Amino acid sequence: MTPDDYCQQKAAASGSSFYYSFLFLPPDRRRAIMALYAFCREVDDVVDECQDPALASTKLAWWRQEVDRVAGGQPQHPVGQALQAAGKSFNLPAEQLLEIIDGMEMDLQQARYLDFKGLSLYCYRVASVVGLLAAEIFGFQDRQTLRYAHDLGMAFQLTNIIRDIGEDARRGRIYIPMDELKQFHVPAADILNGRYSDNFTALMQFQMERAERYYDQALAQLPAIDRKSQRPGLIMAAIYRTLLREIKAENYQVLHQRIALTPVRKLWIAWKTWAFA
Template identity: 35%
Template sequence: MLQLTDSPPRPSLSSIEEAYELCRQVTAKYSKTFYMGTLLMAPAKRRAIWAIYLWCRRTDELVDGPQAQFTNEKTLDRWESQLESVFAGCPVDDEDVALVDTLEKFPLDIQPFRDMIAGQRMDLHRNRYETFQDLELYCYRVAGTVGLMSTTVMGVDTELYTAPWHPKDPIDPTPQAVALGIANQLTNILRDVGEDARRGRIYLPLEDLAQFHYTEADLMAGVVDDRWRALMAFEIDRARHYYAEAEAGISQLSPDARWPVWAALDLYRQILDVIEENGYDVFSRRAYVPSLRKLTTLPGALLKARVF
């Protein structure tokens, strides 16, 4: 369990190299698809993304981890105070060391981090979402924020705008980065329907269930029929629209960031394909992209990075 205390930092914390290695190990263990994309980045950016990932994972585990039953509003208040300490350059524990170093190298804003904590507060008090608008806010807070954090690390290609026929000011790719985060979170939700149901959670909007005449009881029982398949096809189409929106921003990123972002997008989007191939059964079959299929995705992502 994360130890959130008001005590001062320990006198001896991990070295920067040790902290980044911890971040790498956690990313590689818990997000294999995402980790593969980070390996295509420049070393400094890759390490920064690992540090951000670990902070995001620790934040998520406060509500969804093995000790989540002990988490309350005060826990999240203390976690937000620890975040402020990190942004002030004062790491509290070993994992913070890498993020403090990342903040020294990249001008990250604290607000997306605070917004993510606000998303965890939603999870404390809600296990249903009536409308997609409600769910979209949740997806922004817990995942769209990652797009904002990551874009700062990736950087924008200002050289695109040195030619006289280009606009004077660079196009801001952050809306597309947020869209990619939302797309990824919607993909997670669709992949994890069965797992979430076993925890008493339904993230699919209840208005969507009603539209397809599929009930909460059906979902809890893992019913896969024509109603469910139509509902899932509808939700997958929505997620793909967010991926399509996200694509438009990749060309605005620094050249060394385009291939890993295209790769991460294509790899994660393929989870939706696997859900379809599994007949929309997300109750008894977990959708994952095989390693060989991931590898064959990389050349296409590289071509997109160079052409688009």
């Protein structure tokens, strides 16, 4: 199996909506974004699947060394090898790859966020940095596109937090800021124990409206000259905003289930967005 095959399988097996946005890219850009996505999956899986925080920290330290080996031309892992190949054509700074690992490591250090300022740093590291790297791979002419990529990454991560709130709670994590739980009179115990209430619904509506503002802000900042090259991000935005509407239609019943779109629906949205964006 080649490094590219490994990354392709890693991306496809995840079932992520991101996978559908990559399918329409030219081969060189598709290989590069698959490598970046596989890297994110590898380091995220370390945190989500490793029960021992000390072991997870050790594994993340190994990935930090692998990023250094990628920069030095001697990667060991198939994902590292694919990233090295991608780096010959696209600007993928080691500093930004390391910052993604910094974000994953935050999950080993804290399970709560006092306010949105603290959560924003986490979202920046695990999502906006990925968006900035992806923008480099997709290609752009106007640097304003990087502001779009930053805000779109924030919107994606806020959507993930809404979608995964129950799943995260079962891991002992609550990403919704503590001051907002207090503002809406939702005890953390309600999240952890899967208890719904009118206050919880109002809290989730607040979270969704903030995510929507980031989508609106991002799309307003995308220069017309880069719209076609950045279509994968527009596909993701279309899929994720459809998901948000589904969650709202289900009255934010996200504590006991993971609401998702079917693969066929994602593919339809991806094709339609690519054709008409």
